[in-house]
Amino acid sequence: MGDMFRSEKMALCQLFIQPEAAYASIAELGESGCVQFRDLNDEVSAFQRKYVTEVRRCDDMERRLRYVESEMKKDEVDVPVLKAEEEPSAPNPREAVDLEAQLEKTDNELREMSANGASLAANFRHMQELKSVLVNTEGFFSDQEVINLDSNRRLDPEDPAQAPGAAQRGQLAFVAGVIKLERFFSFERMLWRISRGNIFLRRADIDGLVEDEETGRPVLKTVFVAFFQGEQLKQRIKKVCTGYHAAVYPCPSAHAERLEMIKDVNVRLEDLKLVLSQSADHRSRVLNSASKHLPRWSIMVRKMKAIYHILNFFNPDVTGKCLIGEGWVPTNDIATVQEALARASKVSESSIPAFMNVIETNEMPPTYTRTNKFTNGFQNLVDSYGMASYREVNPALYACITFPFLFAVMFGDLGHGLILLLFASWLIIKEKQLASIKEEIFNIFFGGRYIILLMGIFSIYTGFIYNDVFSKSMNIFGSAWHMNYTRDTVEDASLKYITLRPNDTVYKTYPFGMDPIWQLADNKIIFLNTFKMKLSIIVGVVHMIFGVTMSVVNFAYYKKYASIFLEFLPQVLFLMLLFGYMVFMMFFKWVTYNDTVEGPLSPACAPSILILFINMILQGSQDTPEPCKEFMFEGQKSIQQVFVVIAIICIPWMLLGKPLYILLKRKISGAPPPKPQGGGGEGHGDDDAMGEIFIHQAIHTIEYVLSTVSHTASYLRLWALWHATQLSEVLWNMVFSMGFKYDSYIGGALIYVFFGAWALLTVGILVLIEGLSAFLHTLRLHWVEFMSKFYEGAGYAFEPFAFKTILDVSEDD
Amino acid sequence: MKICGPKLSLCGLIISVWGIVQLVLMGLFFYINSVALIEDLPLEEKYNSLEEFYAAANRAYNQNAYNCWIAACIYVLTLLLSAQQFYMNSRVTAN
Amino acid sequence: MEVILMIIFFTVFWAAVAKFGPILVTKGPQDDLVRCIFLLTAVVCWLFWLCCYLAQLNPLLGPKLDGKTIRIIASSWGYPIKDG
Numbered sequence: 004m005g006d007m008f009r010s011e012k013m014a015l016c017q018l019f020i021q022p023e024a025a026y027a028s029i030a031e032l033g034e035s036g037c038v039q040f041r042d043l044n045d046e047v048s049a050f051q052r053k054y055v056t057e058v059r060r061c062d063d064m065e066r067r068l069r070y071v072e073s074e075m076k077k078d079e080v081d082v083p084v085l086k087a088e089e090e091p092s093a094p095n096p097r098e099a100v101d102l103e104a105q106l107e108k109t110d111n112e113l114r115e116m117s118a119n120g121a122s123l124a125a126n127f128r129h130m131q132e133l134k135s136v137l138v139n140t141e142g143f144f145s146d147q148e149v150i151n152l153d154s155n156r157r158l159d160p161e162d163p164a165q166a167p168g169a170a171q172r173g174q175l176a177f178v179a180g181v182i183k184l185e186r187f188f189s190f191e192r193m194l195w196r197i198s199r200g201n202i203f204l205r206r207a208d209i210d211g212l213v214e215d216e217e218t219g220r221p222v223l224k225t226v227f228v229a230f231f232q233g234e235q236l237k238q239r240i241k242k243v244c245t246g247y248h249a250a251v252y253p254c255p256s257a258h259a260e261r262l263e264m265i266k267d268v269n270v271r272l273e274d275l276k277l278v279l280s281q282s283a284d285h286r287s288r289v290l291n292s293a294s295k296h297l298p299r300w301s302i303m304v305r306k307m308k309a310i311y312h313i314l315n316f317f318n319p320d321v322t323g324k325c326l327i328g329e330g331w332v333p334t335n336d337i338a339t340v341q342e343a344l345a346r347a348s349k350v351s352e353s354s355i356p357a358f359m360n361v362i363e364t365n366e367m368p369p370t371y372t373r374t375n376k377f378t379n380g381f382q383n384l385v386d387s388y389g390m391a392s393y394r395e396v397n398p399a400l401y402a403c404i405t406f407p408f409l410f411a412v413m414f415g416d417l418g419h420g421l422i423l424l425l426f427a428s429w430l431i432i433k434e435k436q437l438a439s440i441k442e443e444i445f446n447i448f449f450g451g452r453y454i455i456l457l458m459g460i461f462s463i464y465t466g467f468i469y470n471d472v473f474s475k476s477m478n479i480f481g482s483a484w485h486m487n488y489t490r491d492t493v494e495d496a497s498l499k500y501i502t503l504r505p506n507d508t509v510y511k512t513y514p515f516g517m518d519p520i521w522q523l524a525d526n527k528i529i530f531l532n533t534f535k536m537k538l539s540i541i542v543g544v545v546h547m548i549f550g551v552t553m554s555v556v557n558f559a560y561y562k563k564y565a566s567i568f569l570e571f572l573p574q575v576l577f578l579m580l581l582f583g584y585m586v587f588m589m590f591f592k593w594v595t596y597n598d599t600v601e602g603p604l605s606p607a608c609a610p611s612i613l614i615l616f617i618n619m620i621l622q623g624s625q626d627t628p629e630p631c632k633e634f635m636f637e638g639q640k641s642i643q644q645v646f647v648v649i650a651i652i653c654i655p656w657m658l659l660g661k662p663l664y665i666l667l668k669r670k671i672s673g674a675p676p677p678k679p680q681g682g683g684g685e686g687h688g689d690d691d692a693m694g695e696i697f698i699h700q701a702i703h704t705i706e707y708v709l710s711t712v713s714h715t716a717s718y719l720r721l722w723a724l725w726h727a728t729q730l731s732e733v734l735w736n737m738v739f740s741m742g743f744k745y746d747s748y749i750g751g752a753l754i755y756v757f758f759g760a761w762a763l764l765t766v767g768i769l770v771l772i773e774g775l776s777a778f779l780h781t782l783r784l785h786w787v788e789f790m791s792k793f794y795e796g797a798g799y800a801f802e803p804f805a806f807k808t809i810l811d812v813s814e815d816d
Numbered sequence: 817m818k819i820c821g822p823k824l825s826l827c828g829l830i831i832s833v834w835g836i837v838q839l840v841l842m843g844l845f846f847y848i849n850s851v852a853l854i855e856d857l858p859l860e861e862k863y864n865s866l867e868e869f870y871a872a873a874n875r876a877y878n879q880n881a882y883n884c885w886i887a888a889c890i891y892v893l894t895l896l897l898s899a900q901q902f903y904m905n906s907r908v909t910a911n
Numbered sequence: 912m913e914v915i916l917m918i919i920f921f922t923v924f925w926a927a928v929a930k931f932g933p934i935l936v937t938k939g940p941q942d943d944l945v946r947c948i949f950l951l952t953a954v955v956c957w958l959f960w961l962c963c964y965l966a967q968l969n970p971l972l973g974p975k976l977d978g979k980t981i982r983i984i985a986s987s988w989g990y991p992i993k994d995g
Contacts (some may be wrong), residue, residue, distance in 0.1 A: 751886025
């Protein structure tokens with residue numbers, strides 16, 4: 004069968020590539036993405052490999068790219084999104100050099116600019132602060148004139164040359180500056196303390212927020228002027244200022260000088276503004292032109308790095324004329340690989356073409372299943388249990404249908420199925436637009452859109468059979484139950500309920516699905532329970548027999564023909580003779596017992612299948628009143644005894660068959676005594692010690708026998724989960740139905756409200772939560788009950804070297 | 817005028833369409849005295865005669881049919897409102 | 912007899928789905944997959960229908976209905992209540 008039946012055949016290939024063509028070859032292989040390279044330099048540390056310098060160069064370029072990108076983010080420059088078809092290929096070495104130079108240029112330019120910009124901005128800030136100091140102190144000094152401290156004016160207290168010479172005791176000096184408002188109060192206390200109160204501090208808040216030079220965040224600042232006496236105090240105050248990160252600015256005490264200075268500062272501020280705006284323009288020009296290339300650059304650099312990383316896996320030939328690499332290739336893709344190699348040697352004009360040969364190996368190849376967008380979701384469900392062993396039967400193929408079907412058996416409701424179907428159709432129709440959404444929970448649903456679609460379709464089918472539309476039934480083909488009651492019977496007040504008898508009515512089975520009359524019946528749960536429990540067991544046993552049969556395909560493929568007789572045959576006999584027979588009894592009871600006859604086949608005599616089954620196992624019997632019979636048909640007892648005996652024989656058959664077969668084979672071939680640790684032969688267990696084989700087989704047998712019982716019971720979850728769907732009836736009666744209880748037109752408004760509530764709860768609880776729980780139970784039924792019958796799942800995934808996956812992964816980071 | 821955001825208006829759209837389809841159909845089923853809906857009717861436990869019961873059931877069926885259609889009409893209004901809101905929202909994001 | 916016919920009809924129907932369903936899907940590289948899917952679908956749907964049909968073939972108990980349901984069924988599904 005096709006692609007999904009088994010994983011692809013793989014070949015271990017050896018590549019011989021000329022060193023000058025190596026880069027181009029790997030680039031081509033990365034584009035085609037069908038080789039998984041093996042590291043041949045496992046023992047060599049990362050620093051001693053051949054292409055370390057190149058990898059480091061790429062790292063360097065990546066660092067530069069990151070810097071440019073972060074600068075762009077800071078300036079909110081938009082980076083154009085590259086379309087898939089515009090993606091550049093890996094740069095050839097000459098391009099790589101160009102790219103490196105370009106990157107370096109942009110990077111350096113940006114760094115220089117930002118350094119300059121930072122110093123310019125600091126300058127600008129200082130000027131602004133100085134200006135506010137000058138403007139704000141104006142008020143303090145005119146105040147001082149009132150207090151008559153005119154001697155102050157003769158001195159420039161900031162001028163150290165003047166200060167000591169002209170200092171007179173009793174004269175006031177001052178320090179002016181800017182400090183953050185939040186620090187001001189503690190600053191004020193500190194000054195007060197060190198001067199023992201001999202200080203006079205004034206402040207004036209700067210309007211608005213100012214940028215903080217350290218953090219760049221906007222903060223409130225204030226201008227202060229401290230008046231004091233004496234040189235010693237001045238030194239201390241200056242120390243306190245540095246301690247509090249207060250910027251001290253020179254400020255002349257004379258009014259005219261200050262005016263002069265303000266003018267001067269204003270001119271310089273204007274100049275600085277001009278320079279700043281020009282450099283900002285320049286910066287945005289550089290960033291904009293870089294932003295056009297950035298996506299291409301980063302893809303090129305990433306590809307280049309990936310190529311050198313892979314080249315580091317290669318071994319140099321002894322002569323040094325050739326690089327040798329090894330990798331797994333799907334046999335179907337060998338031609339593609341060869342084409343890629345040919346193209347590469349043409350491009351790099353190497354004299355000797357690269358060549359590839361397939362080598363024999365005992366190693367287990369990786370598992371690779373080609374999927375499309377439909378099968379991908381199902382394959383993921385199976386793979387998350389365990390990657391299939393190489394060339395093992397792939398359960399995902401069957402899960403495509405059995406998974407939605409088992410889900411629908413639990414979920415079955417036409418209305419809910421329709422909601423699922425519409426949702427999935429929307430996801431599929433809008434596939435292209437929605438594929439770009441990167442939200443995690445949405446992606447889970449989006450990835451499983453085809454699973455949801457099939458779950459919806461099957462739920463509609465099972466809903467139709469269950470005759471459930473939001474818990475109401477449809478009478479399409481005409482109910483099978485006819486009645487002919489008289490007025491007396493119907494009007495009899497003593498009869499609260501009337502139970503129809505199939506015998507009394509002209510009964511014709513409802514052809515498709517559940518008879519709609521059961522929806523209205525008071526005893527519908529009793530009837531549906533027996534039906535659905537039997538249905539669950541039937542579906543489960545069929546599913547498990549199918550699973551066991553799959554193991555034959557595996558045994559045949561791996562040429563373990565003995566296992567078919569020693570493992571599969573007893574297993575399937577055990578299952579069929581016990582539970583398969585139980586399923587047969589269910590069908591038999593459905594067909595033979597009916598209400599139209601008297602005697603041993605009447606409803607009163609119908610035996611319970613479960614009790615019959617238990618009696619069959621335990622060899623018990625039960626008393627039955629006349630005219631009933633204990634068994635359903637002649638000779639049932641003896642058939643059952645034979646079945647049980649064969650089933651019991653199956654147990655030692657499973658337990659001893661395979662180990663004895665191995666023992667016998669070893670005796671005949673006269674193989675050397677088994678070593679305790681067998682190495683990499685086909686199929687482990689063949690080289691193990693005999694004791695281990697026995698123990699292994701004993702565990703296997705016990706597990707199978709017990710699980711046959713427990714797994715069959717486990718399928719009853721199909722019935723149990725269906726009970727949870729009964730919630731939809733409760734919801735209808737509790738919420739929606741309230742709207743119908745009014746005898747006037749007000750009911751219309753109430754129906755409006757209750758429908759809204761009912762619709763939201765239906766989607767939220769019944770479809771979403773019940774759907775999820777049914778999904779999980781279906782998953783379990785597949786993983787445990789179905790796959791345990793044949794699936795080994797001991798493989799490892801094929802991870803080819805492909806640029807596509809590398810780029811996708813780094814985009815997600 | 818914008819009252820609700822894009823998500824709420826979309827939700828309103830979906831519920832209204834669903835509501836119109838389902839309520840029109842349910843009105844129809846009430847109108848033809850569908851048996852499946854008998855449990856939802858406001859009926860007494862006891863009636864003196866068969867005719868009296870049928871009259872009451874008929875009245876309840878018809879009343880509920882009209883009520884369903886009224887609710888469907890209100891959902892048409894909701895649909896228009898949601899559609900207008902949805903249009904406004906999509907125009908805002910397009911700009 | 913009717914029962915047998917019904918079972919034959921549905922069996923033939925689902926067999927036809929399994930046989931001819933894949934034709935509806937355009938031919939492609941996934942031909943085997945499509946065939947397998949249709950076959951499995953037919954098998955599970957047939958089995959499901961069969962179980963439901965056989966379970967109701969010979970009902971051992973009848974529905975227990977209350978008075979108003981009986982009266983409504985009588986009038987809506989057309990089983991007139993006779994006087995007497």
